[in-house]
Amino acid sequence: MIRHKILDLLTTRPGEFVSGEQISQGLNLTRAAIWKQIKGLKEAGYEIEAQTKNGYRLLATPLALDAWAVAQELKTERLGRELYLYEEISSTNEKAKELARQGAAHGAVVIGRRQTAGHGRMQRLWESPPGGLWMSVVLRPNLSLADASKLTLVTGVAVVGALREMGELRPGIKWPNDVIFEGKKLAGILAEVVGEWTTIQTMVIGIGVNANLERKDLSPELPAGSLQELLGCPLDLNKLAAGILEKLEEGLNIFERDGFAPLRELWLERALGIGRECAIEKGGQVYRGIMRGIAADGELVVEVDGQDHKFASGEVRLRAVNGEYF
Ligand code: BTN
Helix, strand or coil, rough: HHHHHHHHHCCCCCCCCCCCHHHHHHHHHCHHHHHHHHHHHHHHCEEEEEEEECCEEEEECCCCCCCHHHHHHCCCCHHHHHHHHEECCCHHHHHHHHHHHHHCCCCEEEEEEECCCCCHHHCCCCCCCCCCCCEEECCCCCCCCCCHHHHHHHHHHHHHHHHHHHHHCCCCECCCCCCCCCCCEEEEEEEECCCCCCCCCEEEEEEEEECCHHHHHHHHHEEEEEEEEEECCCCCCHHHHHHHHHHHHHHHHHHHHCCHHHHHHHHHHEECCCCCCCEEEECCCCEEEEEEEEEECCCCEECCCCEEEECCEEEEEEEEECCEEC
8 A cells, every 4th residue: 555655665664754755666656646646545543744945854753543544553363454444334343254264363453443343241232323433353272162252351451551551541341341440441352152163163353342432432331431521631542553463462372371260360450340240140140259369260259148159150240338339
């Protein structure tokens, strides 16, 4: 892509001007063609200074999602190295599953600037207006199916880790992997196995972050929060996407090398509600008790009437200090 080549030239010596002539010779473009590309880049949110004498200088990359800008931020070996960015898509999970079936590599990533049919856990709709980070990763991990299902917990650790590095906010994880700050959901994770594990061993992990959107863009009844509103300023979504992918790759490497135990510790350190009252709804029944943590297999442990019970699935609500459940 010509635009990406221009950006590559502008970043070879960061902060310095690159003359129109250099670009024109390097890419075999007329001055008018370069100007048109620069205009397009500015419209996409790149801040580029143009001086008649000195040429062009890149001042800032966009905060909005942009494939070149994500690639620029990536520190991963494999995750995100194959990246598909869509202006609008039904669901990045669906697209990633389709790509996985067609042979997409481990680490391939699909991002949509908005989703028209995003979905969440328990067949719920996931509202995905522009400004959020709606991203799915194809993983072909070297793990058994029982271990692979714990990757949703590992992803929760990665998302919270990346968010904590982006700003002052200290969100936590509500089992299994809702990312919550002050009772409001900031991000959710949906992991799906693609086809039969015995034959293809592929998962798609979908991550939705209510990042640069306004709370009023989501239905009022949702217990959701907007990161931008909580932080008081918009986030660089490219940094956020790259940061999550980096942490996820780290987590996956630890998992494949040392097993789930160290990741369980990391999950517990970031978990909300341990030692506190909670309610868990499963199969139409509500159990109330004290949340004890997660077992070695990732299942939730809740003490009900003095006895530990394990839950592989269910909807947890934690009791806040004000007595309300979230
Ligand atoms: C949940 O908390 O219920 C999980 C929400 C997962 C939403 C993300 S957004 C990107 C990806 N595509 C989808 O359709 N869902 C996931």
